[in-house]
Amino acid sequence: VAVISPQDPVLHIGSSLTATCTLSPELGLHSSSLHWTLNGARLSSSTYSILASNVLSVTLHSLNGSQQQSGDNLMCLSADGRVLAGSCLYVG
Numbered sequence: 001v002a003v004i005s006p007q008d009p010v011l012h013i014g015s016s017l018t019a020t021c022t023l024s025p026e027l028g029l030h031s032s033s034l035h036w037t038l039n040g041a042r043l044s045s046s047t048y049s050i051l052a053s054n055v056l057s058v059t060l061h062s063l064n065g066s067q068q069q070s071g072d073n074l075m076c077l078s079a080d081g082r083v084l085a086g087s088c089l090y091v092g
Contacts, residue, residue: 010090
């Protein structure tokens, strides 16, 4: 099990967000093997920070309005592309 925090935030256009993906030890994964996507597009690893062996963060700057009416999908994935956790961003 993995958890993204914050979960489903509401943000103003132009704001920044730092989200974290925290892994349960039983997954047996290291945060360095994870990656992030936003609406299916992989985010640059330059936006990631390893906070602990089981915690990876991503920072998004100057957010634009949500591309989808239902919000934008931020996902934390394993190296093999398995979705571990997700959050929906509402930017507007």
